[in-house]
Amino acid sequence: xxxxxxxxxxVGLHQWVQDRLSAYIDDELSASxxxxxxxHLGECARCADDLRTLRQTVDWVRALPMQPVPRPxxxxxxxxxxxxxxxxxxxxxxxxxxAAAAVLLIITLCxxxxxxxxxxxxxxxxxxxxxxxxxxxxxxxPTATASDQxxxxxFGETSEMASAxxxxxxxxxxQPSKGQAVSSEIDLEAAMSPSAEGASLFLQGSHADExxxxxxxxxxxxxxxxxxxxxxxxxxxxxxxxxxAIPAPAPLLRQAAPPVPPRPELPRTEEAxxxxxxxxxxxxxxxxxxxxxxxxxxPAAGATEATLEKDVVPSPTAEAPYREATAVAVATAGHVVWxxxxxxxLLTLVASLAGVLMLRRR
Amino acid sequence: xxxxxAIGAAQQGDVQAFNTLVLHYQSMAFNVAYRVLGDxxxxxxxCQEAFLSAYRNIRHLRGESFKAWLLRIVTNAxxxxxxxxxxxxxxxxxxxxxxxxxxxxxADPSPQPEQQALRRELEDAIIAGIQxxxxxxxxxLVLADVQGLSYxxxxxxTGASLGTVKSRLSRAxxxxxxxxxxxxxxLPGPYRPKDNSEAQHAPPGASTWP
Numbered sequence: 001x002x003x004x005x006x007x008x009x010x011v012g013l014h015q016w017v018q019d020r021l022s023a024y025i026d027d028e029l030s031a032s033x034x035x036x037x038x039x040h041l042g043e044c045a046r047c048a049d050d051l052r053t054l055r056q057t058v059d060w061v062r063a064l065p066m067q068p069v070p071r072p073x074x075x076x077x078x079x080x081x082x083x084x085x086x087x088x089x090x091x092x093x094x095x096x097x098x099a100a101a102a103v104l105l106i107i108t109l110c111x112x113x114x115x116x117x118x119x120x121x122x123x124x125x126x127x128x129x130x131x132x133x134x135x136x137x138x139x140x141x142p143t144a145t146a147s148d149q150x151x152x153x154x155f156g157e158t159s160e161m162a163s164a165x166x167x168x169x170x171x172x173x174x175q176p177s178k179g180q181a182v183s184s185e186i187d188l189e190a191a192m193s194p195s196a197e198g199a200s201l202f203l204q205g206s207h208a209d210e211x212x213x214x215x216x217x218x219x220x221x222x223x224x225x226x227x228x229x230x231x232x233x234x235x236x237x238x239x240x241x242x243x244x245a246i247p248a249p250a251p252l253l254r255q256a257a258p259p260v261p262p263r264p265e266l267p268r269t270e271e272a273x274x275x276x277x278x279x280x281x282x283x284x285x286x287x288x289x290x291x292x293x294x295x296x297x298x299p300a301a302g303a304t305e306a307t308l309e310k311d312v313v314p315s316p317t318a319e320a321p322y323r324e325a326t327a328v329a330v331a332t333a334g335h336v337v338w339x340x341x342x343x344x345x346l347l348t349l350v351a352s353l354a355g356v357l358m359l360r361r362r
Numbered sequence: 363x364x365x366x367x368a369i370g371a372a373q374q375g376d377v378q379a380f381n382t383l384v385l386h387y388q389s390m391a392f393n394v395a396y397r398v399l400g401d402x403x404x405x406x407x408x409c410q411e412a413f414l415s416a417y418r419n420i421r422h423l424r425g426e427s428f429k430a431w432l433l434r435i436v437t438n439a440x441x442x443x444x445x446x447x448x449x450x451x452x453x454x455x456x457x458x459x460x461x462x463x464x465x466x467x468x469a470d471p472s473p474q475p476e477q478q479a480l481r482r483e484l485e486d487a488i489i490a491g492i493q494x495x496x497x498x499x500x501x502x503l504v505l506a507d508v509q510g511l512s513y514x515x516x517x518x519x520t521g522a523s524l525g526t527v528k529s530r531l532s533r534a535x536x537x538x539x540x541x542x543x544x545x546x547x548x549l550p551g552p553y554r555p556k557d558n559s560e561a562q563h564a565p566p567g568a569s570t571w572p
Contacts, residue, residue: 022532026506028513057539060488061507066389067396070406073388073413074381089421 013040014047021051025058091359098352105345108338369428373421380417383428388413390429390509391436397504398440400493404447408439415439430518433509437501437519444497491541498522499534506531 017040023029024037041048365386371379391412395405412435423431492500498520505511505519516527 019529019532022535023528026513026531028528053539053543054535057535057542058507060484060542061492061503061538062510064397064485064488064508066393067402069388069392069409070402072385073391073406073409074384075377075413075417077377 101349412439502530503534
């Protein structure tokens with residue numbers, strides 16, 4: 001028993017050696033460590049005995065018999081995992097693609113929101129003198145025809161919003177008047193949203209049923225005619241600067257629904273009318289997005305109700321300047337491209353996410 | 363077997379190539395799992411899961427040793443099995459030990475009935491002692507002393523530092539040694555260290571097992 005427990009240094013060395021007996025067995029000590037351990041083992045019987053029992057334990061564990069494999073663990077040849085390997089290399093690319101598409105899509109949506117914001121603010125504020133609207137006049141151009149009507153139902157929410165706003169006023173209104181409101185809004189949008197064609201690419205399919213529904217409604221067909229007829233009427237009610245901007249809405253409604261109850265809200269509707277014209281002429285919006293349309297529609301509908309002139313001299317819409325038409329065409333094309341980009345990003349995001357999920361599940 | 367070629371082919375989706383790797387490493391994988399888990403069925407399940415997982419993820423293997431990579435998957439599958447076992451305490455250690463396999467030992471030098479029984483008791487004691495170790499220490503002990511991996515290899519498999527591997531292995535061996543001392547009856551007479559002073563005089567290397 002050469003253990004010197006009364007010596008702090010010896011106790012420390014003893015523990016130090018104890019901690020290294022395992023590594024000593026594996027010959028994993030440095031030369032200096034090995035020398036210290038062997039020196040201590042010569043003096044400390046307990047450490048020497050611990051080394052012996054420890055080595056015995058290790059020997060026993062190493063001598064444990066190898067167990068035969070109970071069954072082969074080979075992978076079945078038809079294991080579906082094989083196919084996943086074929087596309088496994090796509091995984092990181094799909095993840096990157098999904099992330100990029102998501103970021104870009106969010107950016108485009110933010111752009112849409114920013115573009116929409118000034119319009120809604122103007123609508124909620126007092127009327128402002130509308131600047132000359134280069135884009136709006138084109139609404140009076142012959143391009144706003146029945147083809148545009150197809151996309152109107154795409155904004156079914158618009159009609160709902162508009163009618164909801166006027167429900168208090170129309171408590172006494174008959175069914176035809178309500179239908180008239182809807183149809184007039186439809187025409188308004190057709191006239192005021194030349195870019196709606198682009199949006200229709202998005203929404204036409206999903207609202208196809210609504211299209212047919214509205215087309216079958218009695219007031220709807222009538223609305224087409226007033227559209228051209230009423231263009232001359234707008235100048236009478238609209239401010240001078242906006243005369244050309246909002247021709248269609250007012251007369252249109254009148255025509256579509258004969259029994260319009262008189263409303264005492266003329267001032268308010270005029271304000272709305274101005275605001276609409278301003279919004280339409282806003283230079284901040286290169287092309288009106290479909291989201292803009294719903295905001296503009298309600299006041300326009302109100303304006304139509306307020307205008308009650310019977311003798312309206314239709315002015316030929318073909319007088320719209322050629323450059324305006326060109327500008328509108330450019331804006332429309334730009335909008336179509338914009339929506340196409342968003343659609344592409346959305347599809348890319350969905351497809352990438354689906355791929356990522358499939359590969360991960362496998 | 364050209365391991366590199368088999369790995370490359372397996373990464374291209376060649377199941378047969380992967381299966382050559384399976385056949386080469388399945389004994390190692392199963393014995394690691396068996397010694398860590400202490401149960402053949404659980405070890406087989408862990409191995410099946412591990413090889414399937416390896417097959418699914420072999421495309422991510424880049425430059426690393428296939429053996430170390432596979433052992434990491436196997437040990438992770440063992441941890442999964444242990445967690446599963448903890449959720450189902452019905453599979454107690456006693457039950458495992460009762461059903462513990464005593465198939466034909468690969469190294470069976472002496473077919474004497476008396477010695478066979480003794481060896482079996484000792485083997486059971488060792489296996490039971492391994493099962494008492496904390497999981498990390500158990501895995502380290504199995505990798506070092508059952509599979510004979512170097513400290514560096516163990517560090518690569520377990521993701522632990524070299525110092526951690528050393529200390530884990532040291533503690534695992536000491537605990538197992540102490541366990542075997544506690545289970546003194548199961549040790550061959552001359553080597554039963556009832557206490558340190560007595561064990562000191564035991565003739566070294568005279569083990570009757572294996």
